[in-house]
Amino acid sequence: NSKVIQTPRYLVKGQGQKAKMRCIPEKGHPVVFWYQQNKNNEFKFLINFQNQEVLQQIDMTEKRFSAECPSNSPCSLEIQSSEAGDSALYLCASTGTRYEQYFGPGTRLTVL
């Protein structure tokens, strides 16, 4: 099904620490999305890129998160200073010309 790769699968950080996760989209997919699924199983869109440019991001992402999708390197999402409320499953998705989004396996972040 999906060929989106996410690493690491699990990440444990202390409060205040940086947490960084990576995503390799499917080959040929120019658009990458990051979503957060919280402990209540609610999904929140965080940010998306087309090629290397940010298309949209929510306010939370602007303030405490940094993300990039450099050319010829994995995309990344980094939380600058982790908080307990950031504990969640972070999902990366990519899409090509068909609009359908394909998801990676996710990075499960636990902030102690």
Place this chain on the structure above:
Amino acid sequence: GQQVQQSPASLVLQEGENAELQCNFSTSLNSMQWFYQRPEGSLVSLFYNPSGTKQSGRLTSTTVIKERRSSLHISSSQITDSGTYLCAMEQTGFASALTFGSGTKVIVLP
């Protein structure tokens, strides 16, 4: 308010029974995507369905834009169908973020 309402929240089936999962959306829609979420969290895309009916094996998805609804039908359920099913709507087209429903947890008993 919530733009995508998914029902039921949970469903218990005897193996072999059929089931219908529903999503209703309150705003204009470009397309609907249905996913199966594995217990460890990964999402498997089942259907990308802008309108009409699509079938894949025992699964059928129907999206009716005018009625603002999409459904997922599981026929002859199997134990391996157990898990969480999610609908997600795309409002504006290419590169637009998905808005997810709250999910339906399906348990299939032998």
